[in-house]
Amino acid sequence: MAASKISLRGVAKSFGPKKVLQGIDLDVARGESLVVIGGSGSGKSVLLKCILGLIQPDAGSIRIDGEETVDLSDRGRARVMRKFGMLFQQGALFDSLKVWENVAFGPIQSDGMDPAQAREVALAKLGAVGLGPDIAELRPSELSGGMQKRVSLARAIAREPEIIFFDEPTTGLDPIMSDVINDLIVKCVRELGATAISITHDMASARKIGDRITMIYDGRLIWQGPVAEIDRSGNEHVDQFINGRADGPIRMQVRKL
Amino acid sequence: MNFPLVTLLGRMTISLLTEIGAVTSFAWTAIRQGMRPPWYSRQVLRQMLEIGYYSLPVVGLTAIFTGMVLALQSYTGFARFSAESAIPNVVVVSLTRELGPVLAGLMVAGRVGAAMAAEIGTMRVTDQIDALTTLSTDPFRYLVAPRLIAGVVTLPLLVLVADSIGILGGYLVGVYKLDFNDAAYLRNTIEFLQTMDVVSGLVKAAVFGFLITLMGCYHGYISRGGAEGVGKATTNAVVSASILILTFNYFITEAFFSR
Numbered sequence A: 001m002a003a004s005k006i007s008l009r010g011v012a013k014s015f016g017p018k019k020v021l022q023g024i025d026l027d028v029a030r031g032e033s034l035v036v037i038g039g040s041g042s043g044k045s046v047l048l049k050c051i052l053g054l055i056q057p058d059a060g061s062i063r064i065d066g067e068e069t070v071d072l073s074d075r076g077r078a079r080v081m082r083k084f085g086m087l088f089q090q091g092a093l094f095d096s097l098k099v100w101e102n103v104a105f106g107p108i109q110s111d112g113m114d115p116a117q118a119r120e121v122a123l124a125k126l127g128a129v130g131l132g133p134d135i136a137e138l139r140p141s142e143l144s145g146g147m148q149k150r151v152s153l154a155r156a157i158a159r160e161p162e163i164i165f166f167d168e169p170t171t172g173l174d175p176i177m178s179d180v181i182n183d184l185i186v187k188c189v190r191e192l193g194a195t196a197i198s199i200t201h202d203m204a205s206a207r208k209i210g211d212r213i214t215m216i217y218d219g220r221l222i223w224q225g226p227v228a229e230i231d232r233s234g235n236e237h238v239d240q241f242i243n244g245r246a247d248g249p250i251r252m253q254v255r256k257l
Numbered sequence B: 001m002n003f004p005l006v007t008l009l010g011r012m013t014i015s016l017l018t019e020i021g022a023v024t025s026f027a028w029t030a031i032r033q034g035m036r037p038p039w040y041s042r043q044v045l046r047q048m049l050e051i052g053y054y055s056l057p058v059v060g061l062t063a064i065f066t067g068m069v070l071a072l073q074s075y076t077g078f079a080r081f082s083a084e085s086a087i088p089n090v091v092v093v094s095l096t097r098e099l100g101p102v103l104a105g106l107m108v109a110g111r112v113g114a115a116m117a118a119e120i121g122t123m124r125v126t127d128q129i130d131a132l133t134t135l136s137t138d139p140f141r142y143l144v145a146p147r148l149i150a151g152v153v154t155l156p157l158l159v160l161v162a163d164s165i166g167i168l169g170g171y172l173v174g175v176y177k178l179d180f181n182d183a184a185y186l187r188n189t190i191e192f193l194q195t196m197d198v199v200s201g202l203v204k205a206a207v208f209g210f211l212i213t214l215m216g217c218y219h220g221y222i223s224r225g226g227a228e229g230v231g232k233a234t235t236n237a238v239v240s241a242s243i244l245i246l247t248f249n250y251f252i253t254e255a256f257f258s259r
């Protein structure tokens, strides 16, 4: 295997007494698409935010292209951030800006592209996710959930990042729109030749997007393997999760009525 | 032995000091980051419009009634000593030194501080602030610094307007209700007004502008937990800005006028 694009060792993060990540070891190869599955509140979003440097981990090492990024200076952080694109769980579109301004935000504000040119780039990226120029002048709040997700996707790919993160890209969408988004993700990642980490609890989505799957449980990655092997993982937790059973080793805290 | 009251006071002191530390470090980060390019001048202009222009009606109304009531009240007091001629002087000095900046500050804190906390708080809880960072845009430079700059620049201008409108209010009551000679009223107003009265008021306004926008940004920036968190941030921004305005007002007055 070539040197890892992303490499985590012993990453830990607690919020007060709550231990969210308890020693995550993970390697993602250049050009690979990894899917992280796990229950709600298991720390999937926190994991991505640690890698992005939005949350400072309590312990551990995070290397991007072999460079240690924990405790990076402001300037170093900005340089590393340039490699990333992120699709947030709730879209996180800037609601004070028009759709095209959202997509053109990175090119204009951070890369100093001239607005007229950035608008062309934005329209092209919107086209790539199947949105016409008519919606470019609208505000994000005027769009449906599926369209907002697509605009977020266009914004995430606008600067042609080397690494893209997708945080629950299909949650809250109907099955058909979910599949549209999955196809777009696969297409965009392939065209950019990017390295991708996607979070999901939608198994159809996981199978479609991923080369490899890992499951987070109790602050650790309890299983990793190629997508094809997920059905014979031999791990009870994984089996329970992918089959969506209430019975099993993973117990929800539900009190008797 | 157990002293619940002492324990409580101790806890409150510690949390107050922690808060002061956090606010100071927030302000320091904003100033340090705001000094470095890129500067978002369009954001500064937008905020100046928001803070200054759109606050004009509220501040103007506050100022005119304050000027009017000052003239009326000082008349009822001073007539007893046949000191009515001091009224223009009382009106102009109280307005420029104290009431102009303090009342404008409190009105803007309610209007702008709250809106700022709500806007930035919503951006925080919907991950828009994290999204800024991933697009290589520093939120302190893009969101906080332009608001602080706009506050410091705009509030003195707003207070100049408030002072003028307040003086006009006093003049109207003086001339049309209390039967002052209009030329005499104006002469008394201008003769007694000293540069330091106006300057101290404008310095206060700049400080209040900083405090209002700082509280709006800070409480929005640290808000957590959905709509409820944003609601709390809004309240905290207005309450803390108002208290800070009144506290700083005393100390600035002392620095200028007690010797």
Ligand SMILES: Nc1ncnc2c1ncn2[C@@H]1O[C@H](COP(=O)(O)OP(=O)(O)O)[C@@H](O)[C@H]1O
Pocket: A015, A020, A038, A039, A040, A041, A042, A043, A044, A045, A046, A047
């Ligand atoms: N900034 C934060 N402050 C305190 N607790 C947090 C913060 N971010 C996340 N958490 C907590 O960490 C846990 C994991 O959250 P998250 O990673 O968002 O879960 P998910 O796997 O559903 O994405 C949750 O219990 C959440 O309450």
Ligand SMILES: [Mg+2]
Pocket: A044, A045, A046, A089, A167, A168
């Ligand atoms: Mg999440």
